[in-house]
Amino acid sequence: MGPLVPDIIGQNLNYVVALFIGVGFGWILEQAGFSTSKKLVGLFYGYDFTVLRVFFTAGVTAMFGIIILQHFGMLDINLVYINPTFLWSAIVGGVIMGLGFVVGGFCPGTSVCAAAIGKKDAMLFVLGSLLGVLVFAEGYPLFEDLYKAGHWGSPHIFETMGLPKSVFVFLLTAVALIAFWAVTLVEARTNRETPKPWLLTRVGVTVAVVGIVIAVSGYFFPTQKEHYLYATHHQQGGGAAAVSGMSVDEFAFRLLDKDRRLRVVDFRDAAAAKSMPLPNAVPFTLENLFEKEPRRLLAQRGTINVFIAPDENTERRLATVAGELGYKNIRVLEGGLKAFEAAILNFDTTLVPATRQDVDTYRFRARARRDLPAVIAASANTAPVVKTIKRAVGGC
Amino acid sequence: MTPKPYMNPYLAGVLLGLLLTATVYITGRGLGASGAMKSAAVATVETVAPSHASGTPYYREYQEEHPEGALKNWLVFEVIGVVIGAFLSGLLSNRLSFKLEHGPRTTRNIRIAGAIFGGALFGFGAQLGRGCTSGAALSGMGVLSTGGIITMMAIFGGAYAFAYFFRKLWV
Numbered sequence: 001m002g003p004l005v006p007d008i009i010g011q012n013l014n015y016v017v018a019l020f021i022g023v024g025f026g027w028i029l030e031q032a033g034f035s036t037s038k039k040l041v042g043l044f045y046g047y048d049f050t051v052l053r054v055f056f057t058a059g060v061t062a063m064f065g066i067i068i069l070q071h072f073g074m075l076d077i078n079l080v081y082i083n084p085t086f087l088w089s090a091i092v093g094g095v096i097m098g099l100g101f102v103v104g105g106f107c108p109g110t111s112v113c114a115a116a117i118g119k120k121d122a123m124l125f126v127l128g129s130l131l132g133v134l135v136f137a138e139g140y141p142l143f144e145d146l147y148k149a150g151h152w153g154s155p156h157i158f159e160t161m162g163l164p165k166s167v168f169v170f171l172l173t174a175v176a177l178i179a180f181w182a183v184t185l186v187e188a189r190t191n192r193e194t195p196k197p198w199l200l201t202r203v204g205v206t207v208a209v210v211g212i213v214i215a216v217s218g219y220f221f222p223t224q225k226e227h228y229l230y231a232t233h234h235q236q237g238g239g240a241a242a243v244s245g246m247s248v249d250e251f252a253f254r255l256l257d258k259d260r261r262l263r264v265v266d267f268r269d270a271a272a273a274k275s276m277p278l279p280n281a282v283p284f285t286l287e288n289l290f291e292k293e294p295r296r297l298l299a300q301r302g303t304i305n306v307f308i309a310p311d312e313n314t315e316r317r318l319a320t321v322a323g324e325l326g327y328k329n330i331r332v333l334e335g336g337l338k339a340f341e342a343a344i345l346n347f348d349t350t351l352v353p354a355t356r357q358d359v360d361t362y363r364f365r366a367r368a369r370r371d372l373p374a375v376i377a378a379s380a381n382t383a384p385v386v387k388t389i390k391r392a393v394g395g396c
Numbered sequence: 397m398t399p400k401p402y403m404n405p406y407l408a409g410v411l412l413g414l415l416l417t418a419t420v421y422i423t424g425r426g427l428g429a430s431g432a433m434k435s436a437a438v439a440t441v442e443t444v445a446p447s448h449a450s451g452t453p454y455y456r457e458y459q460e461e462h463p464e465g466a467l468k469n470w471l472v473f474e475v476i477g478v479v480i481g482a483f484l485s486g487l488l489s490n491r492l493s494f495k496l497e498h499g500p501r502t503t504r505n506i507r508i509a510g511a512i513f514g515g516a517l518f519g520f521g522a523q524l525g526r527g528c529t530s531g532a533a534l535s536g537m538g539v540l541s542t543g544g545i546i547t548m549m550a551i552f553g554g555a556y557a558f559a560y561f562f563r564k565l566w567v
Contacts, residue, residue, distance in 0.1 A: 003424030015473045017422055022477015024415050025427055025530075029478070030485035032408035037497055039402075041566050043552075044559035053405035054412060055534065061413020062538030066420055074421070081425040083527060083536040085543030090532075093525020094550020097518050101555040102562045104514015107529040108522060109429035109478065111515065116479040117486030120496040121511040128515020129430070133437040135516065136523035140454040147524060152542065160542040168540070180406075203404045392424030394535070 037105030049183035073224030076292035081394030087150030311336035426535025430522035432475035
């Protein structure tokens, strides 16, 4: 599951990856014609809209790409850097950049690209941008208030606008297509030519068909999560047998024994977990099973992950999902926590054991009833470790 | 040799979008450019005026974020890659040449001043706006970030608003 950094690709290898990504980036920018200021500013004077076409197509493609990766459970968006929103610095900084664009004819990425093929104006632009950074750094106390004003956190645009994600994606794609059509007309008028075809070209048709297939496939292929939830819901009998159970006695014994291999994967709600904490417990939710960072906990070797919920059915459903996702060392508490409370914590000592085996069980449960409350009380002091999610650091 | 024609813009856009998707999948972050200029600027100050750098909070903060040196930054490596990639592309398409491009109605000196001043504005604005056209606008659009999309609209909106006043530079 992505992102692959930092656990599959280490920090140092990441720099090598950065170099290769940069090579691709520079190559595409140069091939698209972003290495000349004349082509770049054409956007603002209506004679060449290459920038808009490339930029909008790239943005929409990446948006779809990232949504598809999320859809099929290949990317945990909680770990991806989402540019934070600082309203005023974004607007003022953006307008200053816009002015820099029409005065200088480049933006930072394209200036580096153009400088690489020998454009002297681009080299001067790069020099200028270093000076601009220095001005900002030296005068930082003056700009600090503006820099930090209007902090909204890191929301998604569809959340800010109060739209469902799919509606926003549709609107953005529609705006892009309308823009592609409109700019061919503007371009033709400015350059006094007949409008060039824009959609009914080979590339245009291919891109449109692929885009439509991808968009429609979202309706046919459920997300990875929906798929597993559906699958486990419909095989409560057969599939559930695959996960082995742990009897309440074994569970109690391991708790008393302070077995370090035992990990209680606690699916109770926060209030229930607080009222009766368990040793080695990690709070967990169904969502966590589909997130990269919490899931890593289940993959640790040498631990027995016991899924805990009030009833066994819930436990088995969750455990089956985890099993489908490829996690092996998972067991469920037989009868759920309700059975554990009834049979162990509230063990009825007035019962009279009938057989020899019952006598052993009686003795054990009576001991567990006596000693476990102390173990549970002790674990209340050592609150469960909650792993904090660390997003990738990004931005400029 | 005559330069080869440029790539179809929609094809270039799809390739760039796929590259950005791959970047997010592999590294959890997007593309960028102005961040490397910040690294270079900070590294320059550290070399030229080390006492000034260690005495100013802005540089100190950056040093704390980059304990292994200002240049050991993801974007610095990426931008070195951009230089290599663009150079190879220019080489293969016969577009390598030392020249100063300027509009038909302007002079070399005005273009030189414009490039430096425009670069300075962009460098400054990218610091204030936390990213440029690559890091904030394009990558922000890919991950549907509100901040990135506001920055994008401000950049292009601002450029259109000012374009009329600088038309003699270009057309």
